[in-house]
Amino acid sequence: MTDAARPRSLFDKLWDAHVVVPESEDSPAILFIDLHLVHEVTSPQAFAMLEERGLAVRRPDCTQATLDHSTPTLPAGADGRLPYATEAAEKQVRQLEENCARHGIDLLGLDDPRRGIVHVVGPELGLTQPGKTIVCGDSHTSTHGAFGALAFGIGTTEVGHVLATQCVLQRKPKSMRIDFEGELAPGVGAKDMALAMIAQIGADGGQGYAVEFAGPAVEALSMEGRMTLCNMAIEAGARVGMVAPDQTTFDYIEGRERAPQGEAWDAALERWRALPSDPGAAFDREVRVDAAAIRPMITFGVSPDAAAPAGGRAPIPATAGEREAADYMRFIPDRPFAEMAVNRVFIGSCTNSRLSDLREAAEVMRGRQVAKGITALVVPGSEAVRRAAEAEGLDTVFLESGAEWRLPGCSMCIAMNGDQGAPGDLVVSTSNRNFVGRQGKGVRTVLAGPATAAACAIAGRIVDPSDYLNGEAARAA
Amino acid sequence: MQPEPFTRLEAYSLVLPQSNIDTDQIIPARFLTTTSREGLGKGAFYDWRYTGDDVPKNATPFPVEGAGERKILVAGANFGCGSSREHAPWALLDYGFRAVISSDIADIFKSNALKNGLLPVEIDRTTHAKLMEQPGIRIVIDLERCLIETEHGLRAEFAVEPFARRCLLDGVDPLGHILAQESAIAAFEDAR
Numbered sequence A: 001m002t003d004a005a006r007p008r009s010l011f012d013k014l015w016d017a018h019v020v021v022p023e024s025e026d027s028p029a030i031l032f033i034d035l036h037l038v039h040e041v042t043s044p045q046a047f048a049m050l051e052e053r054g055l056a057v058r059r060p061d062c063t064q065a066t067l068d069h070s071t072p073t074l075p076a077g078a079d080g081r082l083p084y085a086t087e088a089a090e091k092q093v094r095q096l097e098e099n100c101a102r103h104g105i106d107l108l109g110l111d112d113p114r115r116g117i118v119h120v121v122g123p124e125l126g127l128t129q130p131g132k133t134i135v136c137g138d139s140h141t142s143t144h145g146a147f148g149a150l151a152f153g154i155g156t157t158e159v160g161h162v163l164a165t166q167c168v169l170q171r172k173p174k175s176m177r178i179d180f181e182g183e184l185a186p187g188v189g190a191k192d193m194a195l196a197m198i199a200q201i202g203a204d205g206g207q208g209y210a211v212e213f214a215g216p217a218v219e220a221l222s223m224e225g226r227m228t229l230c231n232m233a234i235e236a237g238a239r240v241g242m243v244a245p246d247q248t249t250f251d252y253i254e255g256r257e258r259a260p261q262g263e264a265w266d267a268a269l270e271r272w273r274a275l276p277s278d279p280g281a282a283f284d285r286e287v288r289v290d291a292a293a294i295r296p297m298i299t300f301g302v303s304p305d306a307a308a309p310a311g312g313r314a315p316i317p318a319t320a321g322e323r324e325a326a327d328y329m330r331f332i333p334d335r336p337f338a339e340m341a342v343n344r345v346f347i348g349s350c351t352n353s354r355l356s357d358l359r360e361a362a363e364v365m366r367g368r369q370v371a372k373g374i375t376a377l378v379v380p381g382s383e384a385v386r387r388a389a390e391a392e393g394l395d396t397v398f399l400e401s402g403a404e405w406r407l408p409g410c411s412m413c414i415a416m417n418g419d420q421g422a423p424g425d426l427v428v429s430t431s432n433r434n435f436v437g438r439q440g441k442g443v444r445t446v447l448a449g450p451a452t453a454a455a456c457a458i459a460g461r462i463v464d465p466s467d468y469l470n471g472e473a474a475r476a477a
Numbered sequence B: 001m002q003p004e005p006f007t008r009l010e011a012y013s014l015v016l017p018q019s020n021i022d023t024d025q026i027i028p029a030r031f032l033t034t035t036s037r038e039g040l041g042k043g044a045f046y047d048w049r050y051t052g053d054d055v056p057k058n059a060t061p062f063p064v065e066g067a068g069e070r071k072i073l074v075a076g077a078n079f080g081c082g083s084s085r086e087h088a089p090w091a092l093l094d095y096g097f098r099a100v101i102s103s104d105i106a107d108i109f110k111s112n113a114l115k116n117g118l119l120p121v122e123i124d125r126t127t128h129a130k131l132m133e134q135p136g137i138r139i140v141i142d143l144e145r146c147l148i149e150t151e152h153g154l155r156a157e158f159a160v161e162p163f164a165r166r167c168l169l170d171g172v173d174p175l176g177h178i179l180a181q182e183s184a185i186a187a188f189e190d191a192r
Ligand code: SF4
Pocket: A068, A069, A117, A118, A119, A138, A140, A349, A350, A351, A409, A410, A413, A414, A431, A432
């Protein structure tokens, strides 16, 4: 077989199409970047480097900035000032505003009706498209792979490289396909798939790989579900997670502000349809996950691979590390997770803050009350999500149940804007990291999908959400 | 800003045997609101070093004043997993570390560390396990030969991405390397 006829994977095709200078033993490839997403936390030092070296931004037209990490989720006070957590946070926001103005970069500013979390707004605007290379100084950039894009997180030095040259230096990673076989059970979602997958392959199972998620259960996912799954690829150690583009993808993109229009749309469709992996394309590693066996999942440790069905029991720790994690999390070995009392619930983050996530949570919370003493925070991923949710009354559902309805941002996912738990709190969170202290010093984080998190808020303890999704039986009892 | 060249490092080890030490441990998010990269050493492993309110913990392997001669961090598997924050290597360097040894180091952290002159050293599990049992020993890291040796005769080879190695040994500037390909980049853009 000639090399030209060799079956190529989606990843191979994306890689090949963006190589400016091929990789050699001495040097990594120089890879062209179609879309560079920028936010306030990982960019200031990169802009400073540009200044130091007297360089301009090469392609402001391929760069999109937003504000999300340090921004408050509470509205401005009576004095008209936003309640920033610290002066430094406010300064960081100002700094990005200045940097974008100086370099001609489009910024979704604080008052922009399109502002939101970087990985939520890229797709919403139609900027995230199949076939693109996308980078951001943020590890969850893998989210955009849901569209059949090659998207990965980079460090701040590389942010500087991309600003100055629109390119990054990269060695081609190995490739892995993860096949989700069978159909998901009702009430099981993309977050549960992600957690089950990470539990199976480990928090470093994807290290060094670009992962393609495939199989019937992935094809059946909505775009929002696919984004949730690809978002979590990095929690398995993989910088890249992707799904082949199909009609679901095209339907999502069509008509969005920055999507190709008219003839350009037809041409794009033709290109995009050629992207999925060829039959027989080789992968360095193949993994199968039994999708039908997946239950609503939670994490019980301090690494995302410590995941198990919410309706199950805490495992008996086997290693020193597991014992330490169990001590920190205060799970009692071999006792049902249901015995764990919850203090806070966070529904939000680039993993689970889109409209379908909020609907899922609202379905559980509608007509029910958040358990006494529990703080539940619902934070939409973007202004667009906020408007859409409010248009269908989801904000009312949350508020009536006793939850808080906030302004868009990263919020308690990274807890650097002032939204955080208190030491010792058990927080059930729809975000992506259960690391020690991630949501505030001494906070114990349990990761879950939106329905599970909502059910935990109502029950006041860890529960499988199934009972709350089955009609009215358990409602307002 | 170019990192300091790195050829050979002789220093003592500080051991953190935990696996999956993530970037939120290395530098908690509340230290990320900075717009510079100076002074992050204060936040390095902050919650491991302080009880809060800047009161140093008693039971911590970390010297209060900085790494001193213990410039080599030996840590459990999957070190540096989590976020892409380059603040993590900045903080470790500012605290005084120059190298991290583990059996495997997370991709983005590794790439960030190399760009800043913090050498990520991945070695075989057996030697790694032995190093973890001997905190405070003297270790020589030789980047020319890609070899580590301890005062007790342990030896292990390690691999470093060749370009990053050249950058560290010879002071090659990665951005300069890309900028030198300006005509190729322009041609690529024109061809689309
Ligand atoms: S929501 Fe969390 S994971 Fe997503 S971009 Fe914000 S801080 Fe990062």
